[in-house]
Amino acid sequence: MTVPAIELKGISKAFGPVQANKDISISVAPGTIHGIIGENGAGKSTLMSILYGFYKADKGEIWINGKKTDIPDSQAAIAAGIGMVFQHFKLVENFTVLENIVLGAEDGGLLAPSLAKARKELKELEEEYELFVDPDKRIDEIGVGMQQRVEILKALYRKAEILILDEPTGVLTPAEADQLFRILDRLRAEGKTIILITHKLREIMEATDTVSVMRRGQMTATVKTAETNPEELAELMVGRKVLLRVDKVPAKPGKPILEIENLRVTDSSGVERVKGIDLTVRAGEIVGIAGVAGNGQSELLEVLGGMRPGSGTVRMNGVPLALSGPGSDGQARRAQGIAHVPEDRQREGLIMDFHAWENVAFGYHRDPAYQRGIFMDNAALRADTERKIEKFDVRPPNGWLAAKNFSGGNQQKIVVAREIERNPDLLLVGQPTRGVDIGAIEFIHKQIVALRDQGKAILLVSVELEEIFSLSDRIAVMFDGHIMGERLPHETDEKELGLLMAGVAGEAA
């Protein structure tokens, strides 16, 4: 019996009244890849942050290579041979790759010798693990895949024997993800121990030796990957059978509601994000936009929702929309029958410090129904809120609660209720179920399908392929600001979409 590389014994951690981790124990053998899977908010990241010294556990012990180890800060974690690649990279953007790698691991007060030594060692590491990067490029000049390599190299430069990766594929194309997994294989072959945190079943099945499942802060099972299957893991994750497909009748697309021709979007730093796309959404259909995050989908939604300027032609019910200047803001869009469930409900869709009843008017606060003379008719607003809370089963059913005091699912229900109840001709939906619990996902999906069945047009953007498959009547794939192709869900599969998402064109758009 080998000594485990990492052993956690009875770890508990609470944030105020929220119990993020509850009596968690795991043991990871050296030279293996151990997966930790669970829904958003299950407590995976908290657990790993404890292991990396970011948080202090309320209870429990950490054992590294058979020795009880205290990890009060990141310094201690690094000293114990632990390296971490965070979901959001921790790199200084206007520093070079080399400076980022050296930062915090310098050899003396002067910079020049440290940099020279790091340059030499980096070369050796690169060759050993086949992790090539240009040390003199600045971080803001290289892509996310490369940035992730820098993070891995940072850990290896600090002599990490244990490497934790938190949702590492969220920003990668399927091809880049495959490349990452080859690197992980290589690291394992060299004897490193790897913990892979993800909410994607496919990655667990492909990459790991053993897997632990977390649900609501607790560890529900640890099994050998070879002895389990995705269905079993999914059930362990959510606690019951998951409805992977939404029940819906075939769509009956009608007349075109939204017609996009040669739409281009340039962001504030001058980078072209959407590079001339054409797309039509008809009444009574859901068009899903698939793609890896950051390929222009967000910008597409934001232009249509009036949140940023663009150029080209967009017609709504045959009428051209202003894409910049006066008449192109969110108010104008709403007046033209476009409702918008934004990608980020906490930063965009809701004002977290406003009461629920104030949020129910958000974006529609100039609606005459909410006015009385020069004042806002708060009584009417509150009555309206009560109706929506009941219809959409928002819990707790209390309109006076601030938005921040609802769970993610119930926050999203408030947004969806507000937008769908306007009875729009076109609904824009971005990441409708990100950070939403399973129960609310089902409910929200049903509402979207119901709106479609009333003959409304829906444009859905999601990075979850599963969601795209289960909701869409037609799928368009975006890569690097282009639409790579359109497919019907029953005529394609994840593999083909994955290729399109990676920019490998099936048919040039």
Added chain:
Amino acid sequence: MDSFLTLIQVLDSTVRLATPLLLACLAGLYSERAGIFDIGLEGKMLMAAFFSAAVAAVTGSVWLGLLAGIAASLVLSALHGLASITFRGNQLISGVAINFLAAGLTVLIAQDWFQQGGRTPSLFAGGRFEPITFPFSEALSGVPIIGPIYSELLSGHSILVYVAFLMVPATWWVLFRTRFGLRLRAVGENPAAVDTAGVSVVGLRYAAVAICGVLCGIAGAYLATGLQAGFVKDMTAGRGFIALAALIFAKWRPWHAMWACLLFGLLQAVALRFQNIDLGGVVIPVQAMDALPYILTVVILAGFVGKAIPPKAGGEPYVKER
């Protein structure tokens, strides 16, 4: 020849007036490069000016005065650190509070100690920083052009003036050639990167704020014991804000900071010497000269002359996130 001498005199006065600006500007540079905005430069300078003058007056030693000024400025720096680093408060509000605290306390204590209506007694020899005369400056002063430049402009300033200008290359070297500088710049751009690399964000930021305190202390001491001979109420007269303006002007870079401070120093020197300037019938009132540094800063801030982009994490308290 007459106008050449006038020019030399104005430039000489420019160097003197630019010195407190430069020290305060570099002070702000350290702090803001580490991600801590500091609009309390004015207050720290004022506090240092008072304590340096007070201690120099009482002990007769300008050096003890300098130390006292630095110590007083450091106390306010610690307060700013406590509010903006430890308790993650609003850095701007903290700066405002520090300015008022200094404005009030200096007069309060001055009145209590010296009963001269909020000023210190005038400082005499020993209580002031004396000019340092360069070798041969007497002999060379007769040489045309070079003579006045050497003996009037370069020679004859107090030691703190030379310290201030030497701080410019020193700051550049620390910032771009040392481990500390790398970490300091990193913590102002992305503190999370520093934290996960196992370096204390809090420690770095306190270090930066402390350096800022020391430099503001020297700036204040120079005002009261070098430029003038004693403390009077509100003697900083907005110099902390002009330094802040110079920092923005310089886009947070040491060498540029020096040029910006010299420019603003020149404006002050011209306003001092000429009062209302008559330009062929059109009189530029002295108030316009007074307002010019502020107007220039607004113009720079408006981005009509190159955009000033502050350190990315500036002004934001660092909160660990998952």
Added chain:
Amino acid sequence: MDKMPKWADVILIPLISLILAAILSTLVILAIGENPVEAVNLMVTGALGSTYGWGYTLYYATNFMFTGLAVAVAFHARLFNIGGEGQAMLGGLGVAMVCLYVPWPHWSIALLAAMAAAMLFGAAWAAIPAYLQAKRGSHIVITTIMFNFIAAALLNYMLVNVMRPAGSQDPATARFPEAVHLPTLHEILAPIGINFSKAAPANISLIVALLACVVVWALIWRTRLGYEIRAYGHSETGAVYAGISPVRITIVAMLISGALAGLMAINNVMGEAERLVMNSTEGAGFIGIAVALMGRSHPFGVFLAAILFGFLYQGGAELALWTSIPRELIVVIQALVILFTGALDNMVRMPLEKLFLALRKEAN
């Protein structure tokens, strides 16, 4: 869940901050060898012990209500307007022009015109920083500081070179005509049988200030514009999503803020001095910061905090008169209030939140 009840946030935290500021001020008084109990006694009798004292307290409070509301409105849009001082100076310029250059038949019409001018000038002085923030991203804190200095230079120029009466050495305008004299509290209260001090400067502007509190409250919490200002203040991306223009809200909020700060001039210039002098604002623009912070940016809180600072100001003046404590003590207290209620808010808040959490756990 909220970490603690709302009353604790609104009442307990400002109260504790105030007590901390008071304790430190006491220490300062002790350190300069004075008796704090005696000092407080002097302040209370001086500021509240007579209608004369009240008259000054309310006069100062009137100033602070205007500047406090100005800072508060900007705070709601997450804008930190440090330029209240300069905006109030410009307001004074507007009032002086209206009072001096137009022959008014009656004070009431003159007051309305002066209010309009004060607001217009104050708003105009806030407009450039507002525009630069909204359109060019120039940090409004820095630009408004710069505009304070520019305002001082401008006022200096106007008083020395333009508006100074011939033959006068004093950098000030001529006295306003008798017709624009505003009724003081003495004149207002005498007809209903209340004998209020004749010498005190409190005047009808106090009522305008109270009305301004009510109007700002209605604006922020009851109108569409207030809704948009608050929404923008909480989340800029949210505002963009909802079709609320950040440019428009930034400019409008700053114009309102500048107008409120400028409005102060009807009190100090028209009501009290009855001419425009250098440094007529006496730092009231900055005290507005402390008042808004302490009042939690709510008009009612601003009202209470303004009264408190009015008391401190008048009490401080009395102290300076009868003891060797200079008026600058008030500046120290003001600094401490800003420090505790603004910058060190978390120092008070974090232990309290822990306390309430523990209490709640116990209750469960």
